Amino acid sequence: DTGVSQNPRHKITKRGQNVTFRCDPISEHNRLYWYRQTLGQGPEFLTYFQNEAQLEKSRLLSDRFSAERPKGSFSTLEIQRTEQGDSAMYLCASRLVGAYNEQFFGPGTRLTVL
Amino acid sequence: QKEVEQNSGPLSVPEGAIASLNCTYSDRGSQSFFWYRQYSGKSPELIMFIYSNGDKEDGRFTAQLNKASQYVSLLIRDSQPSDSATYLCAVSSNTGKLIFGQGTTLQVKP
Numbered sequence: 001d002t003g004v005s006q007n008p009r010h011k012i013t014k015r016g017q018n019v020t021f022r023c024d025p026i027s028e029h030n031r032l033y034w035y036r037q038t039l040g041q042g043p044e045f046l047t048y049f050q051n052e053a054q055l056e057k058s059r060l061l062s063d064r065f066s067a068e069r070p071k072g073s074f075s076t077l078e079i080q081r082t083e084q085g086d087s088a089m090y091l092c093a094s095r096l097v098g099a100y101n102e103q104f105f106g107p108g109t110r111l112t113v114l
Numbered sequence: 115q116k117e118v119e120q121n122s123g124p125l126s127v128p129e130g131a132i133a134s135l136n137c138t139y140s141d142r143g144s145q146s147f148f149w150y151r152q153y154s155g156k157s158p159e160l161i162m163f164i165y166s167n168g169d170k171e172d173g174r175f176t177a178q179l180n181k182a183s184q185y186v187s188l189l190i191r192d193s194q195p196s197d198s199a200t201y202l203c204a205v206s207s208n209t210g211k212l213i214f215g216q217g218t219t220l221q222v223k224p
Contacts, residue, residue, distance in 0.1 A: 043214050091157055101146050101206040106157060
């Protein structure tokens with residue numbers, strides 16, 4: 001257990017529905033990252049926050065995706081109008097700025113879109 | 115060319131042998147490099163990181179970095195069946211995001 005938690009661990013939804021995932025980072029970590037991983041591939045970067053500011057978004061993050069970190073603590077990732085291609089493991093990682101860039105991952109949320 | 119490349123394997127070694135996992139990267143300005151282990155259905159677990167050219171040892175694991183050749187490797191000595199997993203190489207970008215290879219599957223046979 002790295003200290004990063006994610007909920008839910010599994011989500012099954014029908015195409016067109018909205019889903020929201022939550023990540024709670026290690027408490028003193030000020031950077032929080034979201035990645036997506038599909039079968040047989042390494043994780044792909046989606047977006048990251050430093051405190052409450054969203055500093056970078058990947059082109060993978062279409063208009064249907066939105067992420068927030070309202071008080072610089074937990075973060076949410078919402079996917080609107082889900083598509084079957086959104087089925088993946090969504091991973092959250094956190095790190096402490098100033099340290100070397102070691103990122104610690106949560107257990108992930110596995111999304112299945114039917 | 116992918117930014118971080120790994121042979122997907124599987125790499126099969128007998129128990130007790132040395133497993134050698136390799137990774138190349140394209141961004142010559144990359145400064146920090148990471149190895150994560152991922153068991154099937156689980157999230158990546160950080161096992162090693164390296165910043166300077168040369169070797170870094172931690173228990174049975176040794177990470178090797180050659181910036182001139184843009185090459186990172188991970189050696190696992192005395193491989194155990196419990197080491198069977200996918201090993202992900204990651205390179206830190208200048209903004210801090212990690213860029214991962216596709217991973218190498220390691221199988222350690224008893």
